[in-house]
Amino acid sequence: MNAIDVTGLTKDFAAGAPGARVRALDGVTLRVREGEIVGLLGPNGSGKSTLLKLILGLLAPTAGSCRLWGADPREPATRAAVGYLPEAPAFPPALTGFEVVRLQARLSGMSGAGLNERVGRALADVGLAAAMHQRAGGYSLGMGRRLGLAQALVHDPRLLILDEPASGLDPAGEAAVGALLQESRARSRTILLSSHLPGQAAGCCDRVVLLHRGRLVLEGTVADLARRGGRRALMVEALPAALVEDLRTWLRERGARLVDVAPPAAALERTYREAVAAATTPGGGGP
Amino acid sequence: MSPLVRSTRQAALIGGSLLRECRRQRLPALMVVGAAAFTGGAWLLRDFNFGTSELKFLLDAGLGAQALFGAILAIVVPAQQFFAAVEGRTAQLVLARPVGREAFIAGHLGGALVLLMGFCALLTLLLAAMLWWRETGLMHAYPEAFAHGRRVPYAGLAWAALGQWLRLSVLAALTLFVASYARSGVFATLAGFGALAACQLQHVAREHFGALASASARTGAWLLGALVPDLHRFDLADQITAGGAPPAGAVAGLAAYAAIWLAVLGTLAACCFWHRDL
Numbered sequence: 111m112n113a114i115d116v117t118g119l120t121k122d123f124a125a126g127a128p129g130a131r132v133r134a135l136d137g138v139t140l141r142v143r144e145g146e147i148v149g150l151l152g153p154n155g156s157g158k159s160t161l162l163k164l165i166l167g168l169l170a171p172t173a174g175s176c177r178l179w180g181a182d183p184r185e186p187a188t189r190a191a192v193g194y195l196p197e198a199p200a201f202p203p204a205l206t207g208f209e210v211v212r213l214q215a216r217l218s219g220m221s222g223a224g225l226n227e228r229v230g231r232a233l234a235d236v237g238l239a240a241a242m243h244q245r246a247g248g249y250s251l252g253m254g255r256r257l258g259l260a261q262a263l264v265h266d267p268r269l270l271i272l273d274e275p276a277s278g279l280d281p282a283g284e285a286a287v288g289a290l291l292q293e294s295r296a297r298s299r300t301i302l303l304s305s306h307l308p309g310q311a312a313g314c315c316d317r318v319v320l321l322h323r324g325r326l327v328l329e330g331t332v333a334d335l336a337r338r339g340g341r342r343a344l345m346v347e348a349l350p351a352a353l354v355e356d357l358r359t360w361l362r363e364r365g366a367r368l369v370d371v372a373p374p375a376a377a378l379e380r381t382y383r384e385a386v387a388a389a390t391t392p393g394g395g396g397p
Numbered sequence: 398m399s400p401l402v403r404s405t406r407q408a409a410l411i412g413g414s415l416l417r418e419c420r421r422q423r424l425p426a427l428m429v430v431g432a433a434a435f436t437g438g439a440w441l442l443r444d445f446n447f448g449t450s451e452l453k454f455l456l457d458a459g460l461g462a463q464a465l466f467g468a469i470l471a472i473v474v475p476a477q478q479f480f481a482a483v484e485g486r487t488a489q490l491v492l493a494r495p496v497g498r499e500a501f502i503a504g505h506l507g508g509a510l511v512l513l514m515g516f517c518a519l520l521t522l523l524l525a526a527m528l529w530w531r532e533t534g535l536m537h538a539y540p541e542a543f544a545h546g547r548r549v550p551y552a553g554l555a556w557a558a559l560g561q562w563l564r565l566s567v568l569a570a571l572t573l574f575v576a577s578y579a580r581s582g583v584f585a586t587l588a589g590f591g592a593l594a595a596c597q598l599q600h601v602a603r604e605h606f607g608a609l610a611s612a613s614a615r616t617g618a619w620l621l622g623a624l625v626p627d628l629h630r631f632d633l634a635d636q637i638t639a640g641g642a643p644p645a646g647a648v649a650g651l652a653a654y655a656a657i658w659l660a661v662l663g664t665l666a667a668c669c670f671w672h673r674d675l
Contacts, residue, residue, distance in 0.1 A: 123674075163489075163675070166492075166493050167492075168489055168492060168493065168674070168675040169674045169675065170672065170674065186494075186495040186496055186497040186500075187400075187495055188495075189493060189494060189495045190494075190495040192493065194489075194490070194493035196486060196489050196490065196493075198486065199486070199490065200485045200486040200487050200489075200490075201487060201490070202414060202417075202418050202481075202487055204417065204418045204420075204421035204422065205414065205417060205418070209414075209417070213410060213414050214490060214491075214494065216410050217407055217410055217411075217491060217494040217495075217496050218494050218495060219398075219403070219495065258490075261490065271493075
């Protein structure tokens, strides 16, 4: 059975003028199998968050249907095994991080002696052990994202729906999200995650789906989509500018074409991570 | 666990979280301090008693403060908390869990009712303490006037507080119903104050139209009474200052009347919220 079964899903919202409607999602059909990790890609405003909210029953569809394990997501019991991280998670500002996650766990039906330990472990897993008794209203953007992840994972859900999970996180936070996704893969969790950055999804998804202006325009495995047009990415460190033209000529002579020479973002990110790790290691003086 | 038990437990959790939020916010504390200051301050103004006895003046002032500040609390807290959850997106986190929208509404209503109960209880205790202290002073100064014992009906004061709480509870439910379909917290708050005026004064219109000979006017009066809760019905202060506690049957009827309106308004709010996009 599919974990998520979306058929011809359409969602219209009221626009500014009376009677005017704007179509956010237009006839989207999507299946996510149990245990699969699917990336929902698309630029801002393409309808990714709307689709996720429809899947969760937070929005009612204008047309089409959505099923979670064959059941209506607007029925509360259907959502018992779902963990959700919204794009911009918000928490009651006067509650502490611990209270927020505990409340969410209890709303999912968790109780008993091990509850507090489980909540503490979920917070520690996302790096909030030291800040768990601070009020959520005082959390930074990145801490809020981590808290959102903790509450999404605390009840060990079968299906995780993550809206831009790495948005607003520093490289260490992104790495933590990556580790959590890998751990979720090991536990055979089904994951549907949205991102407007293809690179984020490429590393962890079995399959990606591209939404544009509310329509599903592309779908396939990461490898299939990356091979489209016969493109490969080659990362070269310390490439002198003078060599770029030689490389272009060399490739042209062999029937290939150098499409782009971009700053090495991934290399910069790695350098950044190494510098942070060196600075935080006892005795490490940094770069 | 049955769905009803699960929903009740979830509503209690949501209500408890709302109360924790309120405990750390300024408005509820401000209303309690304001009402307490008004109640305590009445003693300083006892010379301006408009010809009534000093103790009756203090009693009226205390119950009046409770009604005024309690109404602000009953309108602003449900509207503010509901929109903080919906517009602040905390509702998304809660409703992505196996939580029904009716449990969400019940939690918000229940939290507001417990808050108002605490408010009424605290203010009534303060008022009773002040009346006791002042009455004791007057008993020493004018023992002949208190030859038959204390004159303040303290048991009746508890009934008045109960009536006040029931009245504020219906008002909170009415505001939550408006908030469930309103698009802004300001609208819900202003509509709540409008509803307070309409519900408090509807008996005047009902009595006026009900006394007319025209059948349509009498039907209109009946409809008004059926469609709009009569908050004036909960004012027990006149009965207790007249010297006695209201009959138990009347209080039970009042509680049933409040319970029916709470159920109706809560159900309407849940229905509206069910169709709302988050």
